Amino acid sequence: MSSLTTGLxxxxxLGVALLLGAAGALVLWDAIGLVTPYSKSDPVGPKxxxxxxxxxxxxxxxxxxxxxxxxxxxxxxxxxDVELGHPADWKTVxxxxxxxxxxxxxxxxxxxxxxxxxLFWGSVLALxxxxxxxxxxxxxxxxxxxxxxxxxxxxxxxxxxLLEGVL
Amino acid sequence: MDVWSSLMDGxxxxxxxxxxxxxxxxxxxxxxxxxxxxxxxAMTVALLLPVTYALEPTSAFIMFAGIYYGGMxxxxxxxxxxxxxGESSSVVTAIEGNKMAKAGRAAQALATAAIGSFVAGTIGTxxxxxxxxxxxxxxxxxxxxxxxxxxxxxxxxxxxxxxxxRLRGFASLGLGLAIGLxxxxxxxxxxxxxxxxxxxxxxxxxxxxxxxxxxxGEALWVAAxxxxxxxxxxxxxxxxxxxxxxxxxxxxxLRGTAFGFPFGALPAGGAEIPTFLSYxxxxxxxxxxEEFGKGAIEGVAGPEAANNAAAAGTLTPMLAxxxxxxxxxxxxxAAFTSYGIQPGPQLFTSEGPLVWALIASLFIGNLLLLxxxxxxxxxxxKLLQLPRPYLYAGILFFATLGAYSVxxxxxxxxxxxxxxxxxxxxxxxxxxxxxxxxxxxxxxxLEGQLRKTLQLSAGDPAGLWSEPIAVVIYIIIGIxxxxxxxxxxxxxxxxAAAPAGPQLKxxxxxxxEAGGSVSHASHRASGGDxxxxxxxx
Numbered sequence: 001m002s003s004l005t006t007g008l009x010x011x012x013x014l015g016v017a018l019l020l021g022a023a024g025a026l027v028l029w030d031a032i033g034l035v036t037p038y039s040k041s042d043p044v045g046p047k048x049x050x051x052x053x054x055x056x057x058x059x060x061x062x063x064x065x066x067x068x069x070x071x072x073x074x075x076x077x078x079x080x081d082v083e084l085g086h087p088a089d090w091k092t093v094x095x096x097x098x099x100x101x102x103x104x105x106x107x108x109x110x111x112x113x114x115x116x117x118x119l120f121w122g123s124v125l126a127l128x129x130x131x132x133x134x135x136x137x138x139x140x141x142x143x144x145x146x147x148x149x150x151x152x153x154x155x156x157x158x159x160x161x162l163l164e165g166v167l
Numbered sequence: 168m169d170v171w172s173s174l175m176d177g178x179x180x181x182x183x184x185x186x187x188x189x190x191x192x193x194x195x196x197x198x199x200x201x202x203x204x205x206x207x208x209a210m211t212v213a214l215l216l217p218v219t220y221a222l223e224p225t226s227a228f229i230m231f232a233g234i235y236y237g238g239m240x241x242x243x244x245x246x247x248x249x250x251x252x253g254e255s256s257s258v259v260t261a262i263e264g265n266k267m268a269k270a271g272r273a274a275q276a277l278a279t280a281a282i283g284s285f286v287a288g289t290i291g292t293x294x295x296x297x298x299x300x301x302x303x304x305x306x307x308x309x310x311x312x313x314x315x316x317x318x319x320x321x322x323x324x325x326x327x328x329x330x331x332x333r334l335r336g337f338a339s340l341g342l343g344l345a346i347g348l349x350x351x352x353x354x355x356x357x358x359x360x361x362x363x364x365x366x367x368x369x370x371x372x373x374x375x376x377x378x379x380x381x382x383x384g385e386a387l388w389v390a391a392x393x394x395x396x397x398x399x400x401x402x403x404x405x406x407x408x409x410x411x412x413x414x415x416x417x418x419x420x421l422r423g424t425a426f427g428f429p430f431g432a433l434p435a436g437g438a439e440i441p442t443f444l445s446y447x448x449x450x451x452x453x454x455x456x457e458e459f460g461k462g463a464i465e466g467v468a469g470p471e472a473a474n475n476a477a478a479a480g481t482l483t484p485m486l487a488x489x490x491x492x493x494x495x496x497x498x499x500x501a502a503f504t505s506y507g508i509q510p511g512p513q514l515f516t517s518e519g520p521l522v523w524a525l526i527a528s529l530f531i532g533n534l535l536l537l538x539x540x541x542x543x544x545x546x547x548x549k550l551l552q553l554p555r556p557y558l559y560a561g562i563l564f565f566a567t568l569g570a571y572s573v574x575x576x577x578x579x580x581x582x583x584x585x586x587x588x589x590x591x592x593x594x595x596x597x598x599x600x601x602x603x604x605x606x607x608x609x610x611x612x613l614e615g616q617l618r619k620t621l622q623l624s625a626g627d628p629a630g631l632w633s634e635p636i637a638v639v640i641y642i643i644i645g646i647x648x649x650x651x652x653x654x655x656x657x658x659x660x661x662x663a664a665a666p667a668g669p670q671l672k673x674x675x676x677x678x679x680e681a682g683g684s685v686s687h688a689s690h691r692a693s694g695g696d697x698x699x700x701x702x703x704x
């Protein structure tokens with residue numbers, strides 16, 4: 001391993017420590033902002049536990065930073081479909097996240113049937129399938145099926161959006 | 168009411184056509200998610216939670232129980248036919264199971280796993296039915312200080328004992344507790360960590376958190392490292408066992424059960440340690456030790472039984488104390504709360520029929536699983552060929568649907584994505600997921616008990632150790648936290664006494680020693696001194 005790659009990897013995990021520290025600081029800052037008069041019926045009050053949690057997070061952040069600087073490393077999680085040999089494949093992850101965001105933006109306006117289709121079709125595409133038509137048909141079918149399944153079977157009305165009146 | 172008549176009432180409830188149907192759906196779904204990579208029973212139960220609000224709680228829990236047990240059966244199929252175990256509890260099964268399959272004995276490996284799971288599940292469920300009421304009898308006399316201590320023990324034990332790095336476990340726990348804080352304070356009604364966002368004041372829905380961490384995080388993580396070379400799946404016929412296989416399997420089944428149940432019932436729960444202990448024991452006792460490493464049937468029979476018995480064991484503290492020790496039990500506990508059912512020792516009295524129907528359905532589910540797993544194993548194995556783009560796109564699709572249907576607001580999907588990214592990061596940097604989930608679910612309950620305790624003692628912290636049970640538990644917590652330190656001292660002494668070779672080889676040492684060396688060795692594996700710098704709980 002070259003020193004450059006180890007340096008980069010080390011720095012990436014320091015980001016975790018940073019995140020923990022930021023979360024801890026946020027919890028503490030929020031707790032300080034709470035105003036509570038001392039009450040006999042609740043001696044602990046709403047602040048105590050946030051203080052402890054915030055402190056735990058900050059201690060973990062510091063210890064993790066020390067651990068990483070000393071060469072410690074978290075083991076990436078394996079799995080049936082996971083191959084850890086190659087670096088993270090952002091060309092798959094980012095479009096996947098993109099499909100997810102598109103769904104969030106569309107769901108209330110365009111309705112579940114459209115946004116769900118976009119989500120599934122986009123995800124399948126991002127994950128490397130190239131059967132555009134077959135994937136499209138499956139996406140529409142899944143979205144329609146869940147829409148009616150939820151409405152008729154569970155009484156949950158997913159938004160119909162643009163197709164209001166059609167469905 | 169005695170156990171027997173309650174259990175019979177439970178069977179009467181569980182065998183009504185509607186409930187039986189849900190049990191069937193549960194075991195089929197459970198087996199499917201157990202077989203499929205990337206899906207687990209905890210995530211499935213979380214996804215189904217919003218869907219089941221329309222159901223009777225009893226039916227819903229019967230289905231959840233089927234998913235829970237089914238996941239165990241399905242997991243063994245995957246680890247035998249592919250050499251990559253999906254869950255940490257089936258790692259050991261894969262060692263011998265996959266070797267057997269490669270040697271053309273997949274049918275026997277699947278058979279001994281399924282029948283062993285059935286035997287262990289049935290004995291384990293019987294023990295659950297007998298033990299849980301006893302634990303309840305003992306637990307009703309406990310007050311808030313003891314509960315606070317027991318919950319602390321569960322949280323700290325899961326964080327400190329399981330997983331490869333204690334430090335990373337505590338980091339995950341801290342994040343979970345912080346997520347659990349979001350929302351209105353239960354006593355004073357003040358907003359905590361809501362940042363003026365009214366949508367946050369109800370707190371983060373546990374369905375959204377669990378689905379984000381388990382499903383979205385997993386899908387994104389797998390997408391980043393998707394295997395491009397197809398996995399080699401060993402074809403399999405109908406499982407069966409010869410006379411010799413039966414002869415070699417039945418003792419490991421029973422011994423595996425004996426390891427699994429108690430470990431599952433302990434607050435540090437988990438099936439990893441008992442499956443490993445069972446494997447080591449079978450290796451030592453076997454008449455064919457030379458077969459180990461090449462596909463010994465005992466090495467599948469024992470650990471699989473231990474795995475299932477541990478699953479039953481885990482339900483004992485969950486039902487009797489309201490204390491979950493694995494992810495599925497944690498989500499089921501959250502399900503109780505969302506149905507307005509208060510988990511805890513009063514559960515057996517307040518919701519007796521539901522609990523006994525649940526236990527009865529475990530017996531039924533076990534039998535159903537044996538029936539659907541033995542002849543249908545080749546069908547389940549086909550599931551492994553599902554194209555991965557569809558599988559992971561489907562996981563994201565249903566995760567979105569499940570999380571959205573809780574409140575029908577797009578804001579939950581934003582949270583889902585943010586926490587999904589957190590789940591991705593945790594997998595990338597080796598932060599265990601379980602402490603986070605337990606922190607989210609147990610955190611608020613823990614805080615409630617703390618405040619009740621100090622309210623009773625009028626603010627005097629001595630109230631925390633005012634019950635003898637609480638004191639005992641704090642001592643156990645102390646030992647768990649100081650364990651790596653004690654172990655180091657112990658090793659140093661041994662090294663001084665016997666300079667020849669103090670290394671503990673897991674294979675050659677006594678079982679209980681092996682257990683210690685396992686957890687220690689895995690601390691080591693994380694590199695550096697990650698495990699030794701804590702004591703900060």
